[in-house]
Amino acid sequence: MNPARLHPTPLAGLTVIESGSVSDTRGRFSRIFCEDELSALQAGLHFPQVNLSETCQRGCVRGLHFQYPPAADAKLIRCLRGRVFDVAVDLRARSPTFLRWHAVELDALSSLQVFIPAGFAHGFQALSDDVQMLYLHTARWSRAHEGGLRYDDPSLDIAWPLPPVQVSARDATAALLDAQFAGLAP
Numbered sequence: 001m002n003p004a005r006l007h008p009t010p011l012a013g014l015t016v017i018e019s020g021s022v023s024d025t026r027g028r029f030s031r032i033f034c035e036d037e038l039s040a041l042q043a044g045l046h047f048p049q050v051n052l053s054e055t056c057q058r059g060c061v062r063g064l065h066f067q068y069p070p071a072a073d074a075k076l077i078r079c080l081r082g083r084v085f086d087v088a089v090d091l092r093a094r095s096p097t098f099l100r101w102h103a104v105e106l107d108a109l110s111s112l113q114v115f116i117p118a119g120f121a122h123g124f125q126a127l128s129d130d131v132q133m134l135y136l137h138t139a140r141w142s143r144a145h146e147g148g149l150r151y152d153d154p155s156l157d158i159a160w161p162l163p164p165v166q167v168s169a170r171d172a173t174a175a176l177l178d179a180q181f182a183g184l185a186p
């Protein structure tokens with residue numbers, strides 16, 4: 001099997017992963033996580049929680065979510081069904097790319113994944129109906145440490161490909177960024 005190939009993005013640490021996969025007449029076999037291959041992303045990568053999210057409608061936006069320290073988590077994300085516009089926003093205090101966002105299109109047919117370090121907010125828009133997303137988290141979910149940004153915050157100006165639909169009440173009412181937002185401590 002071809003080894004994973006790591007592709008840096010303009011936001012330091014945010015990495016697109018071309019994971020190893022083998023196809024034959026039966027179908028396809030691909031890796032999601034190999035410690036030896038992905039330890040370059042973060043030493044001692046460990047995923048105490050794995051989540052699956054299923055989204056019915058094309059255009060639906062989920063996010064932008066993050067967890068505050070000490071529950072801040074990095075995420076390894078793969079689209080298992082359908083196609084998504086996957087967005088990460090740099091919230092790291094004093095980062096040269098603070099509040100900049102970067103998007104990657106992920107789909108079930110490719111072997112692309114994205115690694116989002118702690119200190120980023122994450123969200124995605126379904127570009128097809130019937131989307132499934134797999135998340136490997138480096139920290140457990142903690143409702144007490146959940147944070148969120150507005151997907152339509154003018155300070156971020158995220159260019160969602162489709163008109164956002166089916167945004168949750170939590171996401172639709174997330175606070176807009178203001179000058180006091182200093183970002184997340186590393």
Ligand SMILES: Cc1cn([C@H]2C[C@H](O)[C@@H](COP(=O)(O)OP(=O)(O)O[C@H]3O[C@H](C)C(=O)[C@H](O)[C@H]3O)O2)c(=O)[nH]c1=O
Pocket residue numbers: 051053062063064065122123124135141168
């Ligand atoms: C993340 C999480 C959530 N929940 C509960 C909280 C809610 O009652 C319900 C759905 O959670 P939420 O509305 O936050 O789901 P999404 O809007 O898909 O959010 C997720 O998708 C965005 C794009 C992300 O980046 C996060 O991984 C995650 O927050 O599951 C749990 O019980 N455990 C968990 O680990």
